[in-house]
Amino acid sequence: MKYLVVGLGNIGAEYELTRHNIGFLTLDRLADQKGVTFEMGRLAYHAECKHKGRTIHLIKPTTYMNLSGKAMKYWMQELKIPKENVLVIVDDLALPFGKLRMRAKGSSAGHNGLKNIEDLTGGQNYPRLKFGIGDDFGKGQQVDYVLSKFTQQEFDELPFAMDKAIEMIYGFCTIGITRTMNEHND
Numbered sequence: 001m002k003y004l005v006v007g008l009g010n011i012g013a014e015y016e017l018t019r020h021n022i023g024f025l026t027l028d029r030l031a032d033q034k035g036v037t038f039e040m041g042r043l044a045y046h047a048e049c050k051h052k053g054r055t056i057h058l059i060k061p062t063t064y065m066n067l068s069g070k071a072m073k074y075w076m077q078e079l080k081i082p083k084e085n086v087l088v089i090v091d092d093l094a095l096p097f098g099k100l101r102m103r104a105k106g107s108s109a110g111h112n113g114l115k116n117i118e119d120l121t122g123g124q125n126y127p128r129l130k131f132g133i134g135d136d137f138g139k140g141q142q143v144d145y146v147l148s149k150f151t152q153q154e155f156d157e158l159p160f161a162m163d164k165a166i167e168m169i170y171g172f173c174t175i176g177i178t179r180t181m182n183e184h185n186d
Contacts, residue, residue: 002055002079003173004086005030006072008113011062017155019133020065020146023089026131027058029162030169042078043071054173057081068113069120076121083121087172088128089165090114091146095132097154098161102129102168102181127177129168131161 007023015021031038031047036058038045044059057079061071068088076086090111095101105125108114118124134154137145150158164184171180 001053001173002057002081002085004057004059004072004075004079004081005089005169006068006075006086007058007060007089008065008068008091009060010065011060015147017149018147019150020091022091022131022133024060025158026089026162026165026169027060029159030166031058033166041075043074046075051170052174056169056173065113067116069116069118072117073120083126086126087169088114088117088126089169090128090130091133092130093133093135093142093146095130095134097132097134098157099132099186100129100161100165100168101132101185102172102177103127104177104181127172129165129172131165 005027007027009015009021009024034049036047036049038047038060043063044061047058049056057075059071059075061068063071072086076083090113094109104127106128107124108118117126133146168180168184171183
């Protein structure tokens with residue numbers, strides 16, 4: 001069985017440790033733990049690893065956040081992976097920092113990366129793992145907030161939340177989305 005895990009983020013050093021890049025950061029941690037490295041591919045950095053007999057393809061789109069669907073669609077077609085075997089890792093303002101929630105489908109909730117995925121892959125029916133980044137910003141400051149770096153306290157707590165996210169990714173690929181949601185969603 002093959003799976004595609006899409007970490008959303010923006011390329012470039014200025015975005016590297018920002019809240020909006022939690023998808024990239026989580027996949028970097030997973031790749032480090034598996035001892036694999038990302039290589040430049042078409043529209044995305046790509047790495048491949050194995051877990052309990054499953055082949056997991058990891059991509060970090062190089063299209064910038066708002067065009068993430070272009071990379072996801074290309075890699076789904078290139079690897080012949082059906083949408084139900086694709087998991088998108090995305091930052092979520094509506095969840096407290098570090099809270100994780102897996103969903104089989106859902107709206108973009110105003111997230112431009114998810115909107116583009118919906119537009120290019122045919123709707124909202126794709127699994128996603130929402131990673132809470134909190135909402136500690138003033139009126140009109142949303143863009144600045146998501147593109148800002150984590151506080152020191154958040155940065156210290158980040159590895160624990162990312163490890164739980166990785167556990168949920170493995171669950172998605174082995175025991176399926178329903179059991180993973182039942183075991184991990186609060």
